[in-house]
Each structure stands twice: as C-alpha cells, then as structure tokens.
Amino acid sequence: MKPQDLLRPRPEGLYCPPGDFFIDPVRAVDRALITHGHADHARAGHRAVLATKETLDIMRLRYGNDFAETRQAAAYGERIGMGGVTVSFHPAGHVLGSAQIAVEAGGLRIVASGDYKRHVDATCAPFEPVRCDVFITEATFGLPVFVHPAPEIETARLIASLAQFPERAHIVGAYSLGKAQRVISLLRAGGHDAPILIHGALARISRYYQGQGIKLGRLEPATVEEGTATRAAGQVVVAPPSVLGDRWTRRFADPLSVFASGWMRIRQRAKQRGVELPLILSDHADWNELTATIRETGAGEVWVTHGREEALVRWCEINGIAARPLNLVGYEDEAE
Amino acid sequence: MRRFAELLDRLVLTPARNGKLRLLADYFKAVPDPDRGYALAALTGGLDFPSVKPAMLRALVSERMDEVLFAYSYDYVGDLAETISLVWPAPDVAEQDAPPLGTVVETLNRVSRSDAPTVMADLLDRLDPSARFALIKLATGGLRIGVSARLAKQALAAMGGKDIGEIEELWHGLDVPYEPLFAWLEGRAGKPESAARALFRPVMLAHPVGEGDLEKLDPTNYVAEWKWDGIRVQAVSEGGVKRLYSRTGDEISDAFPDLMDAIGEDIALDGELLVGDPREKTGSFSDLQQRLNRKSVSKRMLADYPVFMRCYDLLQRGDEDVRPRPFTERRALLHEVLPALDPRRFDLSPLVEFTDWAELEDRRSNPPHPVIEGVMLKRRDAAYLPGRPKGPWFKWKRDPFTVDAVLMYAQRGHGKRSSYYSDYTFGVWAGAEDDPQLVPVGKAYFGFTDEELKLIDKYVRDNTVERFGPVRSVRAEPGHGLVLEVAFEGLNRSTRHKSGVAMRFPRIARLRWDKPAAEADRIEALTALLAE
Numbered sequence: 095m096k097p098q099d100l101l102r103p104r105p106e107g108l109y110c111p112p113g114d115f116f117i118d119p120v121r122a123v124d125r126a127l128i129t130h131g132h133a134d135h136a137r138a139g140h141r142a143v144l145a146t147k148e149t150l151d152i153m154r155l156r157y158g159n160d161f162a163e164t165r166q167a168a169a170y171g172e173r174i175g176m177g178g179v180t181v182s183f184h185p186a187g188h189v190l191g192s193a194q195i196a197v198e199a200g201g202l203r204i205v206a207s208g209d210y211k212r213h214v215d216a217t218c219a220p221f222e223p224v225r226c227d228v229f230i231t232e233a234t235f236g237l238p239v240f241v242h243p244a245p246e247i248e249t250a251r252l253i254a255s256l257a258q259f260p261e262r263a264h265i266v267g268a269y270s271l272g273k274a275q276r277v278i279s280l281l282r283a284g285g286h287d288a289p290i291l292i293h294g295a296l297a298r299i300s301r302y303y304q305g306q307g308i309k310l311g312r313l314e315p316a317t318v319e320e321g322t323a324t325r326a327a328g329q330v331v332v333a334p335p336s337v338l339g340d341r342w343t344r345r346f347a348d349p350l351s352v353f354a355s356g357w358m359r360i361r362q363r364a365k366q367r368g369v370e371l372p373l374i375l376s377d378h379a380d381w382n383e384l385t386a387t388i389r390e391t392g393a394g395e396v397w398v399t400h401g402r403e404e405a406l407v408r409w410c411e412i413n414g415i416a417a418r419p420l421n422l423v424g425y426e427d428e429a430e
Numbered sequence: 431m432r433r434f435a436e437l438l439d440r441l442v443l444t445p446a447r448n449g450k451l452r453l454l455a456d457y458f459k460a461v462p463d464p465d466r467g468y469a470l471a472a473l474t475g476g477l478d479f480p481s482v483k484p485a486m487l488r489a490l491v492s493e494r495m496d497e498v499l500f501a502y503s504y505d506y507v508g509d510l511a512e513t514i515s516l517v518w519p520a521p522d523v524a525e526q527d528a529p530p531l532g533t534v535v536e537t538l539n540r541v542s543r544s545d546a547p548t549v550m551a552d553l554l555d556r557l558d559p560s561a562r563f564a565l566i567k568l569a570t571g572g573l574r575i576g577v578s579a580r581l582a583k584q585a586l587a588a589m590g591g592k593d594i595g596e597i598e599e600l601w602h603g604l605d606v607p608y609e610p611l612f613a614w615l616e617g618r619a620g621k622p623e624s625a626a627r628a629l630f631r632p633v634m635l636a637h638p639v640g641e642g643d644l645e646k647l648d649p650t651n652y653v654a655e656w657k658w659d660g661i662r663v664q665a666v667s668e669g670g671v672k673r674l675y676s677r678t679g680d681e682i683s684d685a686f687p688d689l690m691d692a693i694g695e696d697i698a699l700d701g702e703l704l705v706g707d708p709r710e711k712t713g714s715f716s717d718l719q720q721r722l723n724r725k726s727v728s729k730r731m732l733a734d735y736p737v738f739m740r741c742y743d744l745l746q747r748g749d750e751d752v753r754p755r756p757f758t759e760r761r762a763l764l765h766e767v768l769p770a771l772d773p774r775r776f777d778l779s780p781l782v783e784f785t786d787w788a789e790l791e792d793r794r795s796n797p798p799h800p801v802i803e804g805v806m807l808k809r810r811d812a813a814y815l816p817g818r819p820k821g822p823w824f825k826w827k828r829d830p831f832t833v834d835a836v837l838m839y840a841q842r843g844h845g846k847r848s849s850y851y852s853d854y855t856f857g858v859w860a861g862a863e864d865d866p867q868l869v870p871v872g873k874a875y876f877g878f879t880d881e882e883l884k885l886i887d888k889y890v891r892d893n894t895v896e897r898f899g900p901v902r903s904v905r906a907e908p909g910h911g912l913v914l915e916v917a918f919e920g921l922n923r924s925t926r927h928k929s930g931v932a933m934r935f936p937r938i939a940r941l942r943w944d945k946p947a948a949e950a951d952r953i954e955a956l957t958a959l960l961a962e
Binding site (some may be wrong): 128237238239240242287359360361362364365366369370402404405408409 | 435439442443444478495496498499502503506507509511513516563589850
C-alpha cells in the first residue's frame with residue numbers, strides 16, 4: 095500500500111479511504127478522529143467521533159452533550175480496528191487529552207501528530223515518540239528562529255514583575271484551553287500562592303482540569319461589574335489573548351499586558367500587540383523539538399502541515415528525509 | 431551589555447514618547463561612565479565600526495546554518511539583526527561572563543577587518559539572544575528602535591534640567607564617551623568648554639499653515655519667500671574650519687566638497703541645497719538625489735551635478751551671533767555678505783511680493799519655477815529661534831497631486847509591520863476603454879492610520895489571488911477592487927517602470943471603499959501632468 099492510499103488530504107481534512115474516516119476534519123463528516131480539543135481541530139456536528147476521553151469531555155464542555163451522534167473513547171495505546179485499518183492514540187504533550195493518531199494497514203504505519211510539544215508540562219501526559227513510516231508533523235513554529243526557553247524561566251519573569259510593579263494588574267493573555275492552565279500551574283510551581291483571577295471564558299475548562307487532579311490553586315472570577323483604581327494591583331489575571339489591550343482590561347489597576355505565546359520570541363510581534371511583558375511559552379514544538387522528533391520517529395517520509403511548512407521541508411531535504419507540505423487548510427494558530 | 435540590551439528591548443516595547451524619555455533618563459542616571467556614554471553614542475549614531483559589515487555577519491551565519499533556512503527566517507522576522515540573534519547557534523552561557531558595553535565598544539574600535547569575523551563570532555557566542563541583538567545593532571550602526579538622536583538629547587536635557595538647545599549647540603564639540611557632558615548634567619562640573627570650531631546651530635523650523643491660521647495673522651507683519659525643494663542645510667565657517675550640516679545637525683561636509691571650498695570666512699548660513707548653477711538653472715530633486723547619501727563624490731559627479739546653496743538666513747557674521755536680531759535685519763545683512771561669495775555656489779532666495787493672503791495663495795498655486803514646493807511665511811520682527819516655535823514661521827506647501835488608483839499587490843512590511851500587508855503597489859487603467867488593463871504606477875507604505883492598516887490587511891487577505899513569498903496579488907478588476915486615493919508631490923518620466931512614470935513621495939491619502947474600481951483614473955490623467 096502506498097502512503098497516499100492510506101491517508102490523503104481532502105478539503106474536509108485528512109482522509110483515510112480504507113477506514114472511511116477523517117482526522118480533525120474542518121467540516122462536519124460521518125466519522126471523525128479528533129487529536130485534541132482546540133476549536134480548529136475539534137468541531138461540532140460530526141456523526142461519530144473517536145477521541146481520548148478527555149478530548150470528548152472538553153468537546154462536551156464547549157459544544158454541549160449533543161456535539162456528535164455517537165462518541166467513542168480511545169485509551170492511549172489501545173488498538174482499534176476501523177474497517178481495514180488499525181488506529182491507536184498516543185500522548186502528544188500539547189494539552190490535556192491531546193493525542194497523536196497512528197493509522198496502520200498492510201505493514202505501513204502513518205502517525206498524524208496533531209499539535210504537539212516536548213517541553214515538560216505538568217498539565218498533560220508527555221509526548222511519546224511512535225516509530226512510523228510516515229510522520230505528519232505540525233509546523234506552527236517551523237523556523238530556526240523559534241527556540242522556546244525553559245518555561246519556568248519565563249514565568250519567573252512574571253513573578254519578578256509582580257514584585258517590581260505591585261501597583262499594576264498583570265493581565266496574562268493565554269489560550270483558554272491548555273495554555274491558561276499551564277501558566278497557572280507554572281506560577282504555582284514557581285511559588286506564587288496568591289489567588290489568581292480568571293476570565294469567565296476560562297472558568298469551566300479550568301474547573302475540569304482541577305477535576306482531573308491538576309493543581310491550579312485558588313482561582314477567583316475576574317469578571318465583575320465594577321472596577322476600582324486598585325483592583326487586582328500586583329495580582330495575576332489570566333484571560334484569552336483577545337482581551338489584551340481591550341476595554342475589558344480597564345476595570346483593573348493600570349493594566350500591564352503580558353502575553354504567553356511562542357510568537358513572543360519575535361520582538362515586533364510583541365510590539366504589534368502592545369505587549370509590555372512577553373513570555374515565550376508555547377504548547378507547540380519549537381524548531382529543535384520538531385527536528386529532533388522527526389528523527390526519533392525514524393520516519394522515511396515526512397508530511398508537513400499548518401505553519402511554516404517550507405522551512406521544515408527544506409530541513410528534511412538537507413537531512414535526506416523525503417518531505418512534502420500537505421497544504422491542509424483551516425488550522426492557523428495566531429492566538430497560540 | 432546586559433543593561434544596554436534590556437534598554438533596547440524596553441524601548442522597542444514602549445510606545446509612548448514620555449515612557450521612552452523616562453527609560454533613557456533612568457538608564458543615563460543608573461549606568462556608570464563610560465558605558466552610558468557609549469550607549470548615548472550608539473543612540474545618536476556617533477559610533478562607527480567600519481570593520482563590521484552586515485554582509486560579514488551574514489557570512490558568519492552561513493558558515494553555521496543552511497542559507498535557505500536563513501532566508502526563510504529573515505523573510506519571516508523582517509530584521510537582519512534580530513534574525514541573526516535568534517538563529518545564532520550559541521552554547522548556553524552564564525550571564526556574568528557577558529562583557530560590559532564599554533569593553534565591547536573598545537574591542538570593536540580596535541579590531542582590524544581581518545580579525546573582525548572571529549571577534550564578532552566570539553562575542554556572539556558569549557551573549558544571550560537579546561544581547562546578541564543589541565551587539566549586532568550596535569556594531570552595524572543604525573539601531574532603528576524608534577529613538578531619534580533628538581529624543582536621546584531630550585532625555586539628557588531632562589536628566590540635567592537643561593534646555594535641549596544648549597545640548598545641541600555643544601554637541602559637535604563633544605567626544606565619545608561624553609564624560610564631561612554627564613559631569614555637567616549631574617552638576618559635578620561646569621558646562622563643557624568647547625575648543626571645537628564651526629559648531630552646529632539648532633535650526634529654526636516652521637509650522638504648516640493650518641485651517642484658519644491665516645485669518646488670525648496680519649499680512650503686513652510677514653514676508654514670504656519661495657520654499658525650494660532641495661534639502662535644508664547649514665554652512666558654517668569659523669577660524670578656517672568649514673562644516674556643512676543637515677537640519678538635524680548631522681555633518682555632511684564630505685559629500686559636498688564643491689560647496690565647502692566656496693564657503694567664506696567666519697560666517698554661518700541657513701539655506702537650501704540644490705543642484706545646478708543658480709545664475710542659469712535650478713535642477714530638480716531627482717538631480718539632487720544623485721548627490722545625496724554618498725560618502726565620496728567622483729569628478730564626473732561634481733561636473734554633472736554641481737551643488738549650490740540658496741540662502742534663506744544669516745546666523746553669524748564675523749564675531750557677531752546675529753540670531754537675536756529681527757528677520758528683516760538679518761536679511762539686510764545677508765544682502766551685504768552674499769556678493770563676496772562665489773555666485774556659482776551661493777545665491778539669495780528671493781522674496782515673494784504680496785499684499786494679502788488671497789494674492790499669496792494665487793502665487794503659491796502658480797509658482798514661477800517647478801522646483802518650488804510652496805511658500806514660507808516669516809514674521810518680520812522674529813529672532814532666529816531653535817526648534818519649531820509656534821507663530822514666527824509658517825510653511826504653506828503647494829497642494830499635492832492626487833490620483834485614484836487600484837490596489838494590485840501588497841507586500842508584508844518589515845519591522846513593526848512584519849505581520850501586516852502594509853506596502854501597496856497600485857495601478858491605473860490603460861488600454862482600450864472597453865477592455866482596460868491595470869498598469870502599476872507606484873508603491874506606497876504610509877499615509878494611512880493603524881486602524882486603516884488593519885482594514886487593508888484584512889482586505890488583502892480576503893482578496894488574495896496569488897502569493898509570491900511575502901507578496902500577494904490582490905483581486906483588481908473593473909468590477910472588483912479597492913480604490914486608493916494616492917497623493918504625490920510630482921511625477922518624473924521613468925524608463926524603469928512599465929507605465930513610464932515614477933511618482934515622488936507617494937502616500938495613501940484616502941481609502942475609497944465607496945468607489946467602484948472601474949471608476950479609478952486612467953494613465954492619461956498622469957501622462958498629462960508630465961507634459962506640463
């Protein structure tokens with residue numbers, strides 16, 4: 095069997111003809127396998143969904159109980175037959191419940207990584223490399239300029255700033271599923287015990303994380319009617335990145351905008367968004383992690399999707415690995 | 431080096447001018463000599479390391495990484511120094527091993543061209559990405575971090591409670607790393623006595639005439655003179671030292687030996703630098719451009735594009751600083767001194783006669799020479815004051831030309847606009863009336879607000895036809911397209927452009943969301959201007 099007979103891009107997403115299913119389809123389909131709960135990968139309206147239990151839970155939290163007609167949970171490592179192929183889910187280290195999906199038939203194994211990272215993250219299971227013939231990798235940070243520093247160094251800068259600017263509320267823009275909980279978890283690990291205020295958009299997901307045994311400490315709602323001139327001074331407020339510089343922040347004391355994102359590695363990105371304290375903190379693999387992971391999978395062929403495909407394809411060429419961009423549409427991670 | 435890198439990082443992320451001033455003043459207060467003096471020199475363009483060139487840094491990187499991967503990275507980041515600082519494969523280094531700024535500057539000052547690559551590579555290896563960025567900016571000159579030399583001087587003035595004019599006047603008599611200057615600003619020593627001669631005098635600037643300004647002014651209090659389209663310069667000669675300055679106080683003497691030779695003794699003149707022979711011909715701005723931004727000039731260049739100075743004002747005559755005198759007196763003195771100078775190199779900018787604003791408006795709209803870009807209004811009794819005082823001087827520029835063009839291509843900007851499509855190529859219709867084709871006529875990347883930039887950026891992304899690297903071609907047909915009202919100062923014939931015309935100083939005047947693309951202008955509207 096040729097790889098493109100096992101998985102191929104279609105407008106709806108990555109399609110497996112012998113198994114008749116899609117991986118992370120961007121439109122409603124009959125059968126969908128979902129790598130993780132971020133909205134651009136996990137959409138509502140498919141008839142049947144196969145995903146990890148956590149991902150199914152997160153989809154239910156976001157879309158309601160009837161987000162799909164039938165739902166099946168896959169445990170990490172469990173081998174599941176789908177028509178003529180076997181699929182299995184393996185930890186991707188991206189967010190809680192995130193998985194790579196291995197698809198096998200006729201002695202050929204393709205791993206679709208979804209989004210992944212290799213840095214330590216206390217809020218989800220660590221990435222497990224899976225040997226395969228074809229590795230489908232994301233490339234959100236697929237340029238040599240993206241090297242994420244150790245996460246605790248970045249949150250230590252936030253903790254230092256709280257002491258340096260005790261009169262200002264520190265508004266941390268962080269993606270509401272995964273990044274927000276990871277920032278909070280890192281702050282706790284760094285010794286920051288004070289209550290953390292969270293935007294309403296983070297409340298249910300954060301409660302779910304806590305229910306799964308992830309320690310986030312004391313969280314309080316940030317969304318109140320009236321602000322005062324000293325509200326949240328010297329405190330951390332975590333909110334979706336879209337509120338940074340928005341009117342929402344006016345309820346807090348002299349807001350200082352902090353953005354936790356891999357994009358903050360680029361000075362002008364921080365400048366454009368009016369970020370005063372950039373934290374380089376990402377749930378995606380950086381350049382070194384991407385290239386190391388490609389080697390570890392032992393894949394002879396790499397398909398590159400969403401992000402800076404061309405640079406990673408070039409790296410594969412230099413290193414004697416066949417590679418091509420997949421040109422899947424619909425995954426763009428500006429808010430990462 | 432750490433402190434300096436931190437200062438640059440914070441300056442980049444601090445949008446407010448006052449915030450920048452505070453960061454700078456705090457830095458100058460906190461950091462000891464000589465580091466702060468070197469930082470000041472870096473911010474004001476006072477450092478030059480001829481042994482370090484961007485090309486050399488690129489070569490160093492290409493020894494360390496694949497060139498294609500570097501090219502992708504550079505295209506994405508948009509800034510060479512930042513790209514190199516991010517991709518440089520450095521071992522993790524202890525912060526305390528990083529050399530201080532003073533040591534870095536002294537090392538770079540001494541280094542020979544042949545040793546420079548090794549020395550730079552060694553420094554880069556010892557710094558973290560942020561300090562690598564600072565080092566490269568420092569070594570290659572041109573920090574471009576949104577801090578002008580004037581802002582740095584303003585911070586010094588704030589730090590010492592002095593007037594910026596005092597600092598500008600002293601400036602060219604001072605040497606890096608400015609220890610006597612800091613001692614004076616900190617009140618530990620007196621004002622530095624300058625032994626240097628032919629110093630710069632801070633230039634007097636004009637406000638544009640605003641809506642309703644003229645009605646409040648009495649025309650009899652003002653004289654008018656033509657505003658020439660060259661570059662404003664100051665020529666100073668003192669005790670045998672002759673210098674030519676730009677309006678920001680940068681010395682540009684070396685590029686204009688023809689003019690320098692002709693400056694008389696002990697005099698300071700304010701005027702416009704132009705190309706040609708004042709007795710016969712005043713060349714256009716594009717002629718003058720042949721002479722700008724050159725470090726040396728060939729004989730051929732001197733013969734083909736001679737420069738001269740059209741004088742507006744006199745600042746110094748012999749021992750007398752005439753700046754406190756009224757304009758009319760200075761003008762009379764200028765009349766007296768000019769005949770002694772070479773008439774091929776110096777002449778007097780003529781006054782424009784008028785009795786009321788309507789008459790002046792008429793003359794402004796119909797200038798007698800194409801190299802005139804408007805009129806200047808100067809109060810008869812005004813002294814020559816540094817800076818841009820409100821009231822004594824006004825500039826009243828000719829209205830710009832405008833054309834309605836259609837957006838054709840958009841390119842991602844560099845620097846702070848690196849994720850926006852902010853450089854626009856636009857075209858006008860040509861060919862048959864019933865089958866018109868767009869021909870590109872120019873490119874503009876400013877004139878719009880940040881809000882408008884976001885809207886155009888979105889339009890570009892939503893209407894992309896094709897992508898070529900950082901450039902997108904945008905849907906532009908008679909039935910669908912974005913019309914841009916483009917303002918420009920003039921039009922030159924061009925063999926390099928398919929349309930045959932090149933615009934001067936084009937900028938986006940207005941977004942015409944309301945106007946159908948088919949109703950944008952045709953090329954004949956532009957070629958008609960050329961014929962004039």
